[in-house]
Amino acid sequence: MYNPMMIIDGRPVLASDGSVHKILNPATGELVGEVPSGGRQEAHQALTAASRAFPAWAATSPGKRADVLHQAASLVRELADEMAVMLTLEIGKPLRASRREVLGSADVLDYFAEEGKRAFGEWTISGAGKSRSLVIRQPIGVAALISPWNYPVDLLSWKVGAALAAGCTAVAKPSSMAPIAASAFIEAINRAGAPPGVINLVLGPGSTAGAELVESPLSQKISFTGESATGRWIMAAAAPRLKRLSLELGGSAPFIVCADADVKSAAEACVQRAFNNAGQICISVNRVYLHHDVEEEFMELAIQRAGRLRVGSGMEDVDLGPLASEEQRKRTREHIEDALSRGARLRLGGSEPEGEQYSRGHFFLPTILDRVDHSMRVMREETFGPVMPVMTFKNLEEAVRLANQTEYGLAAYAYTNSLDAAVYLAERLESGGVGINSNNVVDLQAPFGGWKQSGFGRELSHHGLEGYLELKHVKIGL
Ligand code: NDP
Numbered sequence: 121m122y123n124p125m126m127i128i129d130g131r132p133v134l135a136s137d138g139s140v141h142k143i144l145n146p147a148t149g150e151l152v153g154e155v156p157s158g159g160r161q162e163a164h165q166a167l168t169a170a171s172r173a174f175p176a177w178a179a180t181s182p183g184k185r186a187d188v189l190h191q192a193a194s195l196v197r198e199l200a201d202e203m204a205v206m207l208t209l210e211i212g213k214p215l216r217a218s219r220r221e222v223l224g225s226a227d228v229l230d231y232f233a234e235e236g237k238r239a240f241g242e243w244t245i246s247g248a249g250k251s252r253s254l255v256i257r258q259p260i261g262v263a264a265l266i267s268p269w270n271y272p273v274d275l276l277s278w279k280v281g282a283a284l285a286a287g288c289t290a291v292a293k294p295s296s297m298a299p300i301a302a303s304a305f306i307e308a309i310n311r312a313g314a315p316p317g318v319i320n321l322v323l324g325p326g327s328t329a330g331a332e333l334v335e336s337p338l339s340q341k342i343s344f345t346g347e348s349a350t351g352r353w354i355m356a357a358a359a360p361r362l363k364r365l366s367l368e369l370g371g372s373a374p375f376i377v378c379a380d381a382d383v384k385s386a387a388e389a390c391v392q393r394a395f396n397n398a399g400q401i402c403i404s405v406n407r408v409y410l411h412h413d414v415e416e417e418f419m420e421l422a423i424q425r426a427g428r429l430r431v432g433s434g435m436e437d438v439d440l441g442p443l444a445s446e447e448q449r450k451r452t453r454e455h456i457e458d459a460l461s462r463g464a465r466l467r468l469g470g471s472e473p474e475g476e477q478y479s480r481g482h483f484f485l486p487t488i489l490d491r492v493d494h495s496m497r498v499m500r501e502e503t504f505g506p507v508m509p510v511m512t513f514k515n516l517e518e519a520v521r522l523a524n525q526t527e528y529g530l531a532a533y534a535y536t537n538s539l540d541a542a543v544y545l546a547e548r549l550e551s552g553g554v555g556i557n558s559n560n561v562v563d564l565q566a567p568f569g570g571w572k573q574s575g576f577g578r579e580l581s582h583h584g585l586e587g588y589l590e591l592k593h594v595k596i597g598l
Contacts, residue, residue: 122153122206124161130316136161141296144211146442147433147481153210156323162540163291165331166320170262170289171338173317178259178287184238185285189233193226199308200226203273206301211269212441212481212521213397215434218301225277225305228580231236231564234512234586236285240255252596257589258285260364262339264333266326266354268346268443269295270400272302275368275592278568278579279343280309281318286588288341291320295346297444299323306496310526313463326350334358341588344368345402348573350530366577366587369570370502371402371530374523374560376545378536379419381412382557385422385533386414389559392506393533395429395486397442400448402574403553403561404533406511407499407518414511419490423468426486426508431473432482442481444506449482452505455498456487459509462496464489469506495527502528516541520548529571547551553576586593 122143125132139157144150177185196203200222242255265279272294283290294302306321322329326346332359334342344354345368358365375393377386394405410418434441442447444592449472456470469487472478484506492499492509499509515520523532534548535557536542542556552569553561562568567578578588 121151122300124151124153124155124300124307124323125165126158127306127321128162128550129320130310133162133165133521135159135398138218141208141323143300146444147435149480153300155303155323156289157296158283158322159328162280162324163293163322163334163588165330165332166264166291167336167338169290169317169320170291172360173315174289175260177289177315177318178226180287180402182239182287184287185236185287186233188309188313189229189284191279192309192314194227195308195312196222196226196229198272199304203301203304206304207273207298208441210300211272211444214436214438214441217397218434221271221274222301225273227282227564228274228277231586232281236287237581238582239286239585239589250598252598253329253348254592254594254596257524260590260591261288262338263289263290263341263343263588264339265292265334266330266342266344266346267292267294267302269297270397270402271511272298276302276305278584280306282579282584283343283396283588284309284314286585289318291322291333291339293322293324293326293333296325313591316492325412331357333430337361341585342366345579346597348575349576355505364587366569366579367575368402369573369575370528370575371404371570371574372406372500372526372528373403373531373533373551374407374409374501374549375405375551376409376519376523376532377411377533378412378519378538378541380537380541381414382537383414383417384421387418387424389533389535390508391422391425393507393559395440397424398443398484399506400444400504403560404506405533406503407523408508410512411519412512412514414495419467419510422508423488425512426468426488429486431483431485432477442483444482446482448505449484452484452507454504455501455503455505456489456507456532459489459492459498463491463498464509464526465491493523493570500526516544520545524548524550527573528560530574531555533559573596
């Protein structure tokens with residue numbers, strides 16, 4: 121049993137009214153832990169602590185801040201095995217994926233520790249030569265860091281690493297669905313020497329604890345990752361105080377396979393990106409567009425590959441764990457039923473796996489549909505489940521039109537061996553990240569974020585750090 125506590129001003133805290141929230145294993149339904157369920161009061165206390173800690177942390181040199189972050193990264197690595205088990209038990213993903221996520225979060229802390237030292241200024245001579253302009257970057261203030269359940273540790277580390285390196289203090293609020301490993305992560309940073317109040321942890325529902333973090337005059341920056349609908353609410357709630365915002369929202373990534381592509385590697389990459397984390401990724405492949413000429417070969421390879429994926433408890437050697445909740449499974453089922461009722465063809469999966477070992481979890485088989493079109497929910501909405509819908513195109517112009525026919529714009533992928541086609545697609549696809557012969561658009565050194573309804577603001581890279589800094593022009597008369 122895991123029973124983490126909130127961390128406010130460096131101290132462990134329970135909910136003032138004693139409320140707790142139970143976390144159940146999505147593979148078995150068994151109790152994994154109980155976490156305090158805080159609300160507005162705890163969020164306010166955490167913001168107050170962060171406000172108090174801000175002046176000293178902002179004045180701490182980037183090198184000293186880096187020492188704390190490096191120390192925290194080492195501690196997270198030491199705890200990686202334990203934290204990975206927490207992650208798998210609370211959210212279902214296979215253990216090796218959980219371990220990769222935790223180790224990745226340590227790398228993020230190390231990265232931002234060093235990037236914080238490079239918040240360079242500028243120095244220019246005025247037109248008339250009688251003054252100098254110094255441009256400096258300073259931390260915004262207290263940041264509210266609100267994260268979702270699908271990558272509870274990794275996505276939180278993107279925010280915490282950048283905020284703390286920039287000199288902001290922060291309050292982290294992980295998703296109520298997956299708060300255990302995220303709590304261990306925040307605890308590790310506190311244990312690694314972050315002064316009290318620099319990084320606080322509030323656990324509780326978004327509608328109360330989260331809303332207070334957004335609405336309170338004590339937070340100056342909101343960094344949110346989650347659904348587009350929640351992002352819209354947050355933007356409206358933050359508007360009266362013109363708070364700085366980064367919104368990382370939903371996605372509907374197209375995967376284009378051109379006539380000249382290496383079909384084998386495209387099929388392998390597509391299956392991997394569609395079914396990784398059981399499709400519960402904002403950059404998961406949501407829509408596959410195949411050139412007519414490669415359809416048959418691609419489908420054969422993809423069905424074979426996806427058919428070999430092993431489904432089961434994340435504690436075993438599997439490729440797909442259960443979906444995180446029954447709600448996710450219900451939506452997956454509904455999207456498939458809707459597609460089939462409109463003429464799609466089921467090529468693989470389409471149901472829960474059979475067997476006693478699956479009876480108590482939210483398992484679902486990797487599913488491949490073809491003959492889909494854009495009238496179907498699976499092509500318009502985020503399924504967030506293990507479904508790969510496929511349709512065909514005749515030329516690049518049509519591929520781009522179909523790929524961009526979505527309100528989202530987070531990631532897009534294209535496989536081709538033509539340089540011209542690669543550049544044509546990279547320049548025309550409307551999304552914050554484009555993978556050319558790559559099924560990943562995440563890299564520590566590169567900006568990650570969305571266009572359109574996938575949000576705005578960037579995480580990772582020096583652009584991620586910028587999100588926590590304000591520019592100041594200091595004009596020096598001579
Ligand atoms: P939600 O929007 O439901 O929740 C995200 C976080 O926001 C949770 O911590 C939640 O708290 C909190 N929250 C909910 N309502 C409010 C509110 N009114 N004020 C403040 N905070 C609030 O998203 P999910 O957790 O369901 O995550 C899945 C979504 O995240 C998908 O749409 C996915 O595409 C997106 N996502 C986007 C990524 C990106 O980088 N663009 C990456 C990963 C996921 P609680 O749940 O505890 O109530």
